Every structure is written in C-alpha cells, then in structure tokens.
Amino acid sequence: MKNITRRHFGKGAIGLGLTAAALGAPSILRANTYPNRAINYIIPFNPGGESDVTARFQQPFFEEITGQSVVIQSKPGAGGATAWAQLNGFDPDGHTIMNTIVPHTVLQPAMKDVGYQTADINNVFFFHYTPDAIVVKADSPYQTLQDLIDDASANPGTVTFGGSGTNTANHLASQIFMDMTGAITTYIPFRGSAPAMTAVLGGQIAAAMSYTTQGVKAGEQVRTLAVATNERVAALPDAPTFKELGYDHVGGAYRGVAVPAGTPQDIQQRLSDILQQINANPDFQAQMTAAGYEVIDVPLGDVPGFIEERRAAYAPAIERLKSA
Amino acid sequence: MIDALLSAATPFNIMLALIGVVLGTVIGALPGLSATMAVAVLVPFTFTMDPASGLIALGAVYTGAIYGGAYASILVNTPGTPAAIATALDGFPMAKQGDGDLAVTISCFASAFGGLVGALALLIVAPPLATIALKFGPVEYFWLAIFGLSLIAVLSKGATLKGLIGGFLGLGLSTIGSAVVGGDVRYTFGNPVMLGGIHIIPALIGLYCVPVLLNMVATQDPHIERAAGGRGARVGEALGLMWRSKFNLVRSSVIGTVVGILPAAGGAVAGLVAYSEAQRTSKQPDEFGKGAVDGVIASESANSATVGGGFVPTLVLGIPGTPPDAIILGALMVQGIRVGPQLFAEQASTVYTFIFGLLFATILMIPVGLLIGRTAFRTISSIPKAVLAPAIGVLIMIGSFAVEQNATHVVMMVALGAFAWVALKYGFEASPIVLGLILGPIAEQGFVQGYLIGNAAGNIWGEFFTRPISIAIIAFTMLTLLWPVWTGRKGRALKGALQNE
Numbered sequence: 001m002k003n004i005t006r007r008h009f010g011k012g013a014i015g016l017g018l019t020a021a022a023l024g025a026p027s028i029l030r031a032n033t034y035p036n037r038a039i040n041y042i043i044p045f046n047p048g049g050e051s052d053v054t055a056r057f058q059q060p061f062f063e064e065i066t067g068q069s070v071v072i073q074s075k076p077g078a079g080g081a082t083a084w085a086q087l088n089g090f091d092p093d094g095h096t097i098m099n100t101i102v103p104h105t106v107l108q109p110a111m112k113d114v115g116y117q118t119a120d121i122n123n124v125f126f127f128h129y130t131p132d133a134i135v136v137k138a139d140s141p142y143q144t145l146q147d148l149i150d151d152a153s154a155n156p157g158t159v160t161f162g163g164s165g166t167n168t169a170n171h172l173a174s175q176i177f178m179d180m181t182g183a184i185t186t187y188i189p190f191r192g193s194a195p196a197m198t199a200v201l202g203g204q205i206a207a208a209m210s211y212t213t214q215g216v217k218a219g220e221q222v223r224t225l226a227v228a229t230n231e232r233v234a235a236l237p238d239a240p241t242f243k244e245l246g247y248d249h250v251g252g253a254y255r256g257v258a259v260p261a262g263t264p265q266d267i268q269q270r271l272s273d274i275l276q277q278i279n280a281n282p283d284f285q286a287q288m289t290a291a292g293y294e295v296i297d298v299p300l301g302d303v304p305g306f307i308e309e310r311r312a313a314y315a316p317a318i319e320r321l322k323s324a
Numbered sequence: 325m326i327d328a329l330l331s332a333a334t335p336f337n338i339m340l341a342l343i344g345v346v347l348g349t350v351i352g353a354l355p356g357l358s359a360t361m362a363v364a365v366l367v368p369f370t371f372t373m374d375p376a377s378g379l380i381a382l383g384a385v386y387t388g389a390i391y392g393g394a395y396a397s398i399l400v401n402t403p404g405t406p407a408a409i410a411t412a413l414d415g416f417p418m419a420k421q422g423d424g425d426l427a428v429t430i431s432c433f434a435s436a437f438g439g440l441v442g443a444l445a446l447l448i449v450a451p452p453l454a455t456i457a458l459k460f461g462p463v464e465y466f467w468l469a470i471f472g473l474s475l476i477a478v479l480s481k482g483a484t485l486k487g488l489i490g491g492f493l494g495l496g497l498s499t500i501g502s503a504v505v506g507g508d509v510r511y512t513f514g515n516p517v518m519l520g521g522i523h524i525i526p527a528l529i530g531l532y533c534v535p536v537l538l539n540m541v542a543t544q545d546p547h548i549e550r551a552a553g554g555r556g557a558r559v560g561e562a563l564g565l566m567w568r569s570k571f572n573l574v575r576s577s578v579i580g581t582v583v584g585i586l587p588a589a590g591g592a593v594a595g596l597v598a599y600s601e602a603q604r605t606s607k608q609p610d611e612f613g614k615g616a617v618d619g620v621i622a623s624e625s626a627n628s629a630t631v632g633g634g635f636v637p638t639l640v641l642g643i644p645g646t647p648p649d650a651i652i653l654g655a656l657m658v659q660g661i662r663v664g665p666q667l668f669a670e671q672a673s674t675v676y677t678f679i680f681g682l683l684f685a686t687i688l689m690i691p692v693g694l695l696i697g698r699t700a701f702r703t704i705s706s707i708p709k710a711v712l713a714p715a716i717g718v719l720i721m722i723g724s725f726a727v728e729q730n731a732t733h734v735v736m737m738v739a740l741g742a743f744a745w746v747a748l749k750y751g752f753e754a755s756p757i758v759l760g761l762i763l764g765p766i767a768e769q770g771f772v773q774g775y776l777i778g779n780a781a782g783n784i785w786g787e788f789f790t791r792p793i794s795i796a797i798i799a800f801t802m803l804t805l806l807w808p809v810w811t812g813r814k815g816r817a818l819k820g821a822l823q824n825e
Contacts, residue, residue: 047364048650056658059368074364075728077520078502085516112509114502115516160780166507186780188462188773189505191588191765194650198587198643204461204777217642217657219664291657 044083085115092262126256126298132228156184162196212292272300328676348388356723359389380681402533407591414619422549432693438625439686441577442632454640466770494760526737534741580626584633598626
C-alpha cells in the first residue's frame with residue numbers, strides 16, 4: 001500500500017516538474033510551434049447549416065496558413081447546447097476548437113439550465129455575423145417593412161413570424177423587432193432556419209425572421225424586407241437596412257471560435273491571429289459576402305468587451321422573453 | 325440533354341459512380357454508419373472535382389448507402405440506416421427461414437427499380453413536383469405522423485394493446501431533451517448529455533440488434549438458415565417474384581418519390597408508409613411480418629426512391645429533401661453553385677450531367693449489390709456464432725459511438741437493447757417503439773406550429789380540418805384503421821354463410 005502511494009507521489013512529482021518546465025519555457029517558442037498537429041474543429045450543428053458552411057470556407061485557408069489539416073466534426077444537439085456543455089472537457093491545448101454563436105450562448109443559459117454558463121465559453125475570436133433579415137414570399141401583400149408593421153399593429157398577433165426554434169437568435173430577433181416597432185407578431189418556432197423558409201414559400205406563415213443567407217438562397221422566390229446591417233448587403237442589393245427604415249437594429253448570429261478553459265494565453269493569441277489572417281484574405285471575404293455573411297474582426301483582446309456589449313443589447317428582450 | 329448524357333458517361337464519372345456505390349453500400353451496411361455520415365465524410369474530397377463530378381460521387385454514395393442498409397436489416401435484423409427499418413420486418417424472418425439469399429437479391433432489384441423511378445422523376449418532372457414540398461405545412465406533417473402511427477396496428481402483429489403501449493413508450497422517449505418548439509428541457513435529469521435527446525441510430529441498434537445478439541448466444545440454433553449446397557443468387561426466382569408484385573413495386577416507388585420530396589419525412593417514413601400500403605392491399609396481409617416478399621419489395625423500392633425525390637426540392641427550391649441532401653446543398657454552396665428555380669436554366673449542363681450520373685449509379689447498383697449481397701449472406705450464414713456474435717457486438721458499439729463520437733450513445737444503445745430483450749420476452753415488439761420515436765417529434769412540432777398558426781388566424785379548427793391535403797391524409801388514416809375491421813367482418817360473414825349451408 002505504502003509502495004503504491006509513493007509511486008503515485010513520484011509520478012505526481014514528475015508531472016509537476018514537467019508542468020513547471022513547460023511553464024518556464026519561453027511561451028513564444030510554444031506559440032511558434034502551434035499548431036503542431038491536426039486541428040479538430042467541432043461544429044455544434046448539423047452539416048450543411050451556416051456554421052458548417054462557414055467553417056468549410058475557413059478550412060482551406062487555415063490549412064494554408066498553418067500547414068496543419070483541419071478536421072471538421074459535427075456534434076449537433078439541443079441547438080448547440082450539447083456541444084457547448086462539453087467544451088471544457090476537451091484537452092486545453094488549442095488543437096480542439098469549437099464553433100460558438102452569440103446570442104445562443106448568452107440566451108440559452110439565461111433561459112434554461114443547459115449545462116453551461118455564458119462565462120464558461122472561452123471565445124478567442126468572432127469572425128462574422130449572419131445578419132437578421134425579414135423575408136416574405138415574392139407574392140406577399142407586404143411590399144415594404146412598413147406594410148408588415150402596419151398590418152401587425154392594426155391586427156395584433158395575426159401576423160406569423162417563423163424562425164429557427166425557441167430561445168434562439170431568430171426568437172430573440174423577433175422579440176427585439178416587436179419592442180422596437182410596437183407591432184405584435186406571433187412567433188412560430190421551426191426545426192431550423194430552412195424549414196421556416198419552406199413554410200414561407202408554402203404560404204403557411206406570413207414571414208420569416210431569418211438571415212440574409214436564407215434570402216440569398218431562396219433568390220427570386222422571396223423578397224427581403226429589411227436586413228440588420230450598417231450598409232446594404234452586397235448579395236441582396238434591393239433589401240433596405242433597418243437603419244435606412246429608421247430602426248436602429250444591427251445584428252444577427254455572431255459566429256466565433258472557442259477553446260477549452262485553461263488553454264495557454266499565447267496559444268489563444270496565436271489562434272486569434274490565424275483567424276484574423278483568414279478574415280483578411282480577399283478570396284475568403286468574396287466567398288462569405290456572396291453568400292450573405294458579414295465578415296467582422298473581434299480578436300482575443302476585444303472579446304470580453306464584445307460579449308458585454310451584446311449582453312447589454314439583448315438584456316431587455318431577454319427579460320421580456322422570460323416573462324412571456 | 326444529349327451533351328449532359330455524354331459528359332455523365334465519361335470514364336472518370338462512371339468510375340466515380342462505381343466507387344461511390346461500392347463505398348456507400350459498405351458504409352450503409354454497417355449499423356450506425358448512415359447515409360448522412362457517408363455523404364459528410366466524402367464531401368471534402370469532392371471540392372477538388374468539377375461540380376458535376378462531385379455531385380455524381382455524392383449521389384452515388386448516398387444511393388449506395390440507402391441500399392446497403394438492407395443487408396444488416398435482412399441478415400441481422402438491424403436496420404443499417406433508419407431508411408431500412410421496414411426492410412427488417414420481413415427481411416429478417418425470410419433469412420430465419422432460409423431465404424436470406426433471396427431477400428438480399430430482391431432488395432437489390434427493388435432498390436434499383438425504386439432508385440430509377442426517383443431519378444427519372446427528378447430528370448423529367450422536377451420543377452412541378454417540387455411544389456409538393458411547399459404544399460406540406462405543419463398541419464400536413466402532423467397528420468402524416470398520425471397516419472404513420474396508425475401503422476402500429478400493422479406492426480404489432482396481432483398484439484394490438486402491446487403495440488399501443490410500445491408506441492406510447494416511443495412517443496415518450498422522443499420527448500427527452502430540449503424541445504425544438506417551446507424550448508423546454510424535458511426528462512434530462514440534470515444531465516447535459518441528455519439535452520440532445522435519444523438519437524435515432526443508437527436507439528435502432530439497441531432496440532433491434534441487441535435482442536438478436538442476445539438470442540444468438542442464448543440458443544443453440546444457427547443464426548440464419550442456409551440451404552445445403554450453393555443456390556446462386558436466385559436471380560431468376562427473384563425477378564419472377566418481382567414481376568408478380570409489379571403493382572406493389574410501382575406504387576411503393578411512387579410513394580418513396582413523393583415522401584422523399586417532403587423535407588421533414590425521409591427514407592424511414594417512406595419505407596414504412598409503402599410497407600403499410602402493401603400490407604393493406606395484399607391478398608395475404610397476415611403473411612406480413614412473417615417473411616412476406618412484398619414487405620421487402622415495398623420498403624426497399626420506397627426508400628431508394630427517396631434519393632431522387634429528395635433531390636427535387638433540394639435542386640429546385642434550395643430546400644433539402646433529406647438530411648444527406650442538406651450536406652450536399654452545403655457542398656454546392658462551397659462550390660459556388662446557387663440552387664433554386666434558376667438552377668435548371670443557368671446550370672443546366674451541371675444539373676443534367678449529375679442526374680444522368682445518378683441514373684448510372686443506380687444501374688451500377690445491380691451488379692455491385694448482387695455481388696456484395698452474396699458475399700455478405702455467405703459470410704453471415706457460414707461463420708460460426710462464436711465469431712459472429714462478438715464481431716457484431718464490437719461493430720454496434722463502434723457504430724453507436726461513431727454517430728457523434730459520443731460514449732453516451734453507446735450507453736443508451738446498450739440500455740435500450742437490454743430493455744428491448746426483456747420486453748420482447750413479454751411480447752412487446754421493437755417496431756411500435758421505434759415508430760413512436762421517429763414520428764413523435766414530427767407530430768409534436770406539426771401540432772404546436774399548426775396550433776400557433778391557427779390561433780393567430782383565430783381558426784384552429786379550420787387550420788387542422790379544412791385543408792385539402794390534411795383531409796386526404798385523415799381519410800387514409802381512417803381507411804388504414806378501419807380496413808381490417810371491415811375485411812374481418814366480411815370474412816366472418818362469409819364463414820357464417822358457409823357454416824349455415
């Protein structure tokens with residue numbers, strides 16, 4: 001018994017020694033060698049969705065910059081919560097990275113016990129947002145956003161807004177829309193943004209609180225009434241911004257990359273730099289904007305401020321959703 | 325069109341189709357590895373090819389995987405993919421009775437026929453057909469799921485009460501996790517790994533395969549019967565049986581194509597609906613579930629037809645018809661191809677090249693399927709149980725884990741399997757449970773969405789009961805439920821008349 005204890009202690013001592021050596025080594029050296037093997041890039045959603053597609057846009061550029069391969073792995077479930085709750089269980093060495101989305105990671109823990117807290121998600125970089133967009137069928141009576149707002153104000157609750165799931169970016173956006181315009185709409189949750197668009201095309205619902213990407217994908221079958229960006233979206237030149245229409249709303253699903261808690265600071269910085277370098281590539285930008293995404297840079301140092309700003313922006317709508 | 329046919333027939337594209345079908349068939353045959361995964365794994369390789377060739381490779385893998393699911397269904401009672409659930413119902417009894425070789429051959433021809441019907445529909449009438457996808461709203465999906473649940477009557481093999489209990493259990497299991505509509509977290513017992521709910525693939529493996537595996541080691545009998553001496557693949561016999569069931573074959577292929585077009589349904593629903601229709605219209609409905617050739621034909625032709633059907637809304641509307649289509653759609657986006665109504669005009673050569681490639685792949689499935697099927701049958705029926713049982717045990721563990729690289733799925737699979745084994749001893753079949761598990765979410769989401777939409781319009785009753793497609797599905801449900809009562813009464817009356825004479 002004594003022997004075993006001592007052996008264990010011995011191992012522990014060696015381990016401690018190694019850790020000390022690692023900590024003592026110039027961190028610059030470690031950051032230079034990162035990544036030194038294949039990166040496992042976990043997507044908490046099904047293949048074919050926006051998270052998956054944008055990760056696949058990044059993939060070749062990541063491999064070109066680092067010389068290491070990127071393996072995209074899908075771990076869907078519970079609107080992303082299953083994977084995010086597991087994030088901190090992976091090795092904190094920067095070789096397992098995970099796709100994250102704000103507002104999901106702010107909204108989900110605020111609404112239900114989903115096995116993680118917003119602060120548990122250690123984001124290193126946000127690389128784009130998929131702007132909110134209100135989409136109606138091409139033959140819809142709503143020619144402009146004002147038509148829709150007028151109808152929803154005159155007949156509260158009769159205008160149906162489809163979106164992806166409950167307690168999601170679309171759900172939050174439709175609450176923000178109601179708070180902002182005073183119109184009363186009925187939110188209908190679907191199993192994703194694609195089924196919600198199908199219901200718009202089928203005429204079962206009046207509009208979709210969706211994303212610019214869905215408006216781009218559906219092409220001439222639909223009309224996008226408003227997009228939540230600062231400037232008009234290149235892929236949807238006819239769609240006005242909320243700002244143009246007098247509503248101060250810019251936002252959508254902000255996609256970032258997170259690492260498990262305890263990942264060394266210099267590795268986090270290196271990863272943030274790599275992702276920023278990808279964002280700067282004109283070919284990457286061209287692919288993203290053609291599909292309707294807005295490329296943004298939120299590097300490691302700006303992440304805490306960014307999360308705080310978003311949290312504050314969502315707070316009133318989240319309170320209303322909670323009391324609903 | 326001719327140009328597209330020629331560019332699809334280049335040696336490179338034919339080779340891609342062949343490799344795709346072989347790969348897909350093997351992946352589909354392994355329990356746990358689904359068509360969705362087969363396509364997802366292959367996607368990165370297609371980025372280096374031109375779009376049409378990439379699409380042909382993906383379509384071929386998809387077709388092959390849907391077909392490959394039949395082997396595991398027939399030979400070890402484990403649907404290799406969810407699409408092959410209904411195949412197990414009669415395929416495995418056939419194998420037990422020594423007709424496993426015949427079942428494998430029939431499944432190959434039926435799959436190829438269904439696949440051709442689906443692909444031809446895509447080639448000839450895709451744009452008008454795509455509108456079916458739009459006619460199906462939440463309420464229609466709700467009623468479709470209810471219609472599907474009426475199949476419990478068929479699947480419970482006479483023990484209707486036990487079937488209903490199983491169905492309710494399946495519906496209950498389907499509510500575990502975080503709800504899509506409403507966002508409530510249900511029955512997770514505080515465990516975050518339960519948030520995602522019970523995944524259908526580990527559930528299928530557990531409920532169907534584990535009892536077979538346990539029985540394999542618990543009894544002395546050989547796993548499946550095999551006649552002495554080689555009988556070949558019994559091609560002539562299979563073709564004869566298919567000719568006798570030509571109406572079933574055509575009807576099931578059409579059902580498969582249409583269900584494939586519906587984005588929320590998929591291969592499992594197609595196979596089950598076709599199976600139920602085949603049983604209802606059969607002259608020997610009592611044979612179903614005991615090794616009826618028509619059951620295998622219905623399921624396999626329908627699930628393969630969903631491949632072509634699923635591409636219809638994918639390419640025409642940009643709405644994925646099935647989960648693998650969603651991945652292919654994502655791949656197209658990365659390739660820079662915009663799907664939608666304009667695709668057939670702007671990218672005609674790519675689209676038609678792909679469709680012809682899919683047709684070639686489906687035809688190639690016949691020799692590939694017969695060859696692989698023959699090998700699979702020989703292997704499973706000849707290797708000793710002492711080797712077979714542990715090999716299957718390892719495979720299903722890996723398969724359950726591979727779904728999402730999640731050990732919890734393995735635990736769920738084993739737990740459900742142990743439960744299914746005990747339940748089977750008391751006469752509770754796995755199929756009604758699986759039916760509840762698959763259809764529960766479709767019914768729940770359709771109902772809540774339909775209720776919310778009807779409520780917004782101030783007309784909930786009208787939303788559910790006055791839409792034409794809904795009325796048609798309700799009528800079919802009533803027909804399926806009342807048919808046995810009516811034929812039963814007619815049968816009794818006939819018997820009574822005979823006795824009186």
